[in-house]
Amino acid sequence: MSGFASLVWRELRRAWAAGGLTLPVAFFLLVAILFPFAIGPEPKLLARIGGGVIWAAALLAALLPVERLVGPDLENGVLDQLAVRGFGDASVAAAKIVGHWLGFAPSLLLAVTVASGLLGLSLEQALAAGLSLLIGTPGLAALGVATAALTAGLRGAGAVAGLVMLPFAVPLLIFGAGAMGGDASALKLLGAVSLLLVAGCPFVAGAAMRMGRG
Amino acid sequence: MNARLVLDGVTCVRGGRTLFEGLSFVLDEGGAALVTGPNGAGKSSLIRVAAGLLQPVAGVVTVEGERALLTEAAALDPELPVAKALGFWSGLDGRRDAAEAALDAVGLSHLAPVPVRLLSTGQRRRVGIARVVASGAPVWLLDEPANGLDHAATAMLGHLISEHRLNGGIVVVATHLPIHIPGAHGVVIGEAA
Structure with a gap:
């Protein structure tokens, strides 16, 4: 196994060990369940806000494990050991992004089917939700790792991470929820934002990890 | 082993204080x-x-050969068994097979299936030493390697260091404990003012 693949595998293993497979999904479904209770079961209304609810829930689910993505590795000396072995900080961050995405996104996509049912979405809308999440979640994962690196070592990192991450996630939310309305240009913009985050965040996270180490 | 470590006029400043x-x-x-x-x-x-890992304010550090680092931080995933946690690093070094022998060299092969979180301070340190041994790197950088080690383990550390040097390796040891390293170049820093 190459070094990069070992790092990705380690991230995935840690995500599973920390309940990464089930917790974000349970959280996601909980939000989807709470909305109909809060606003009433009227199908038309639910179908109209359903896309937004799914995206907001996905955003929060991606934020859940942020505290354990980089902080423990910084504290535990893992980042030092990787640096001594000549791993670039950006490639370590990229491995963390891939691992984080694999940890939460596939199970989240499966959970969308259930959430769509709860929110009374049509099959078409459910498919659009799945597609927009498939395109948007890599951006969420990248943002999560960058936020984790920026807040690593801070007290109350989880709460600060939320404050840092959510504003940057607004474009994903807008275009993601827009794309579910069947707007093709919103889907393209979602792809562009997601791509930008995936391309840029490894360098941001890498620089933050380098500074955390120094 | 082809190894060389040169520090030339290195100055280190941390938090505004010249160390x-x-x-x-x-x-x-x-x-x-x-x-x-x-x-x-x-x-x-x-x-x-x-x-x-730290850029000096002035001076140059030149290293020939790979480096292996031992610090206070264990860098071992607490939920994994010792053999797997060590195997992750030796796998990254492309020497997966070296992990078992290294664990044996620090006298911990019987703990291979035990999760890292159950280890004592000294045992964790010994697994860290095993990672250095398993890396096969010629330049060893050991920060307080004898912390938490008992007499037998300290003797074992001394033995591993002399063996490494006999094979042409380089060792830098930072310690406040009396470790005897024959013929070592003494570097005394920050003498009490």
């Missing part, structure tokens, strides 16, 4: 340096500078 200034030494194959000094003198910083 050491114009520090120079050269270690060739089989060489060793023993870094001593009071708490907070900058022993760990010197190790981190030599490891390339």
Whole structure:
């Protein structure tokens, strides 16, 4: 196994060990369940806000494990050991992004089917939700790792991470929820934002990890 | 082993305080340096500078050969069994097979299936030493390697260090404990003012 693949595998293993497979999904479904209770079961209304609810829930689910993505590795000396072995900080961050995405996104996509049912979405809308999440979640994962690196070592990192991450996630939310309305240009913009985050965040996270180490 | 470590006029400043200034030494194959000094003198910083983790304010660090680092932080995933946690690193070093022998060399092969979180401080340190041994790197940078080790384990550490030097390796040890390293270049930093 190459070094990069070992790092990705380690991230995935840690995500599973920390309940990464089930917790974000349970959280996601909980939000989807709470909305109909809060606003009433009227199908038309639910179908109209359903896309937004799914995206907001996905955003929060991606934020859940942020505290354990980089902080423990910084504290535990893992980042030092990787640096001594000549791993670039950006490639370590990229491995963390891939691992984080694999940890939460596939199970989240499966959970969308259930959430769509709860929110009374049509099959078409459910498919659009799945597609927009498939395109948007890599951006969420990248943002999560960058936020984790920026807040690593801070007290109350989880709460600060939320404050840092959510504003940057607004474009994903807008275009993601827009794309579910069947707007093709919103889907393209979602792809562009997601791509930008995936391309840029490894360098941001890498620089933050380098500074955390120094 | 082809190894060489050169510190040339290295100055390290941390938090606005100069820890050491114009520090120079050269270690060739089989060489060793023993870094001593009071708490907070900058022993760990010197190790981190030599490891390339910390940029010196002035001076140049030149290293030939791979480096292996032992610090206070274990860098072992607590939920994994010892053999797997160590195997992750030796796998990254492309020497997966070396992990078992290294664990044996630090006398912990019986703990291979035990999760890292159950280890004592000294045992964790010994697994860290095993990672250094397993790496096969010629340049060893050890920060307080004898912390938490009992007499037998300290003797074992000394034995591993001399063996490594006999094979042409380089060792830099920063410690406040009396470790005897024959023929080591003494580096004393931050003498009490």
